[in-house]
Amino acid sequence: MRTALVIGTGLIGTSAALALSARGVTVHLADHDPEQARTAAALGAGTEDAPDGPVDLAVVAAPPALVADVLADAMARGAARGYIDVASVKGGPRRELEARGLDLSAYIGTHPMSGREKSGPLAATADLFEGRPWVLTPTRDTDTEVLNLALELVSHCRAVPVVMDADAHDRAVALVSHMPHLVSSMVAARLEHAEEAAVRLCGQGIRDVTRIAASDPRMWIDILSANPGPVADLLTDVAADLEETVRALRALQSADEDKRREGGTGIAEVLRRGNAGQVRVPGKHGSAPRAYETVAVLIDDQPGQLARIFADAGRAGVNVEDVRIEHATGQQAGLVQLMVEPRAAAALTAALTELGWSIRQ
Incomplete structure (x- = not known):
């Protein structure tokens, strides 16, 4: 070319x-x-x-x-x-x-x-x-x-x-992209008129779920208008799961012990199915997900902090497989979660502690 x-x-x-x-x-x-x-x-x-x-x-x-x-x-x-x-x-x-x-x-x-x-x-x-x-x-x-x-x-x-195949592609992206985007938007919409005291409690979980809801609505209207059927089919299944989950949660409020037990079983089944689906999401380099151990380090919000911690991990001979940062609300600090091979976690913890980093369990 x-x-x-x-x-x-x-x-x-x-x-x-x-x-x-x-x-x-x-x-x-x-x-x-x-x-x-x-x-x-x-x-x-x-x-x-x-x-x-x-x-x-x-x-x-x-x-x-x-x-x-x-x-x-x-x-x-x-x-x-x-x-x-x-x-x-x-x-x-x-x-x-x-x-x-x-x-x-x-x-x-x-x-x-x-x-x-x-x-x-x-x-x-x-x-x-x-x-x-x-x-x-x-x-x-x-x-x-x-x-x-x-x-x-x-x-x-x-x-x-x-x-x-083109149609197989459209069904696949409905599952892994289009439907999740709408669900993310629906969750984020709950925050629009929420009390400020509640919003200030937002942690990494809600940030993860709502991140893609920040995308341009005009672009997504174009995308969803071109693939409405497969997305609607998936949301129908999600709606059925939501109804079952609501019934299970209401059962947990019951004074009847049998109904509470039934509700707990229903919630456990939703969480089990979620676990089973999540482990199928490809991990690093597209491989099957691997179980990493997390070494959590408290850092100040100052220039060069991330570079230092990665350099110190490298000098300790540890490869950081993945990283997440959880920001502290209203504070100039954050928690850096370093994902490493389980056998390397203890060595990294010891090395960073010796260098003066504040490790959190």
């Missing part, structure tokens, strides 16, 4: 353009908002100049509802040898293109499984996709050259290619 055209210079389009430009590909940028394309170009993502002729690959980074229109226009102009889109829904756009009678041998639907709560070109980074799955949904009609161009793009972005 020597040339590319990125149509749509938001977070995903600009990030892909930055990665391609960094690897020597000449990238042309286009957007319905010229100012957004100008910003992406200023960041080094490419040039606003139109290409002299067909490019090797056109990357359509438009909302799902607009993908078919943008792709059809680009194909009619003969803008590229191959065409892909990066929308988060795959089945609908493909069916729209088929209904228009277009030759889809030069097209493949794709979806990089990466993003941020922020949107727009200023939020873009060349390493946004690094190590992340990038779904490809070829059909029997997809030209081999186009598939190879798509794989080359994924390689330039240092992502991990995953081949799936």
